[in-house]
Amino acid sequence: MSLQRIGPRSGVAVTLSRGDILTVMDPEGGQVSDMLAISAEDPAEVLSNGRTFDYEETLRLSEGARLWSNRSRVMLTIIEDRAPQHDFLLTPCSEGTFRHFYPDKPLHRGCFGNLAEALAPYGLEPDAIPTAFNIFMNVTVGADGKIAVLPPGTQPGDLVRFRAEMDLVVGLTACSAYASNGGSFKPIDYRVDAGAVETAG
């Protein structure tokens, strides 16, 4: 599979079999991609930032880290990380986000609306959309707990690779919010490569 492009402020759904490798690349630098994963077998099993923080014991999820579901199962492992950072604290930007942070800007459905549309055919209700794993997003936490959203430090071509640890449907966006990508809306590239699954016996 060659690189596929997600246009600015849009999203896609990608199906992954266990063992597949998902590569997500920032082609121009400075862009964010919100990633959501649900079990291909049951859309009620979704990515959980709280379970992931519990089990990985860090907010800084990079190479080697596993992303966990609400059922305490590993959904994805970060097998390669050539990006400066990711975020798992903040929810996908949405109409509510735009009203709150950008009251003078045109309303947009945001990554939330894009993920909702992309994943609706797989049975995910909008209310069930949890905090996404925000690839390339630059969120800092001060010693006093204060959260700041800064432009991503990614350079063109920076990428991260995930291995699917179960059969998944993954929603992936090119982010729509102003703050998370420094005010510019850019595309995101991705690719799926079939992986070798270790079989028992």
Place this chain on the structure above:
Amino acid sequence: MSLQRIGPRSGVAVTLSRGDILTVMDPEGGQVSDMLAISAEDPAEVLSNGRTFDYEETLRLSEGARLWSNRSRVMLTIIEDRAPQHDFLLTPCSEGTFRHFYPDKPLHRGCFGNLAEALAPYGLEPDAIPTAFNIFMNVTVGADGKIAVLPPGTQPGDLVRFRAEMDLVVGLTACSAYASNGGSFKPIDYRVDAGAVETAG
């Protein structure tokens, strides 16, 4: 209403009308209470740590902070806080948590199981249980992002008060995990006081 007691390693559901004041107290000190809130009108509207971090722009939620729902609406406001800290990063302890962190200890359904049982009559499915607001829980985040769970710094009688900003059902526990309360299992006390709601016109 006088103080009600939640026994060690158990949980309750409490209904709140808009304007009601919920007081949660640590009677002996060093205990944690996981709190979950759902809309009384629709259990698909639940507390969201990601939305709360988005809008409050801090991990340190104390007096004046609002706790937001997945629909970007304020569910609760912290109107008084006499406790050293709370946490909104980590999920309720569960059978999965116990298997992971305490493989040599007896399995327990944890706060997750207690919240699931308490809120089932109100239509909340276990898979829809998000990260709870962990009252009195002492979670530190290092400069490198590393997360540590320390015993709560609460003294006997430390309390926090919330005002309900919509009609809610709130799940509340006395925590079941070893690390979050320093290895002791203690009760939690709470009280609901009817509040004055400002009415329009």
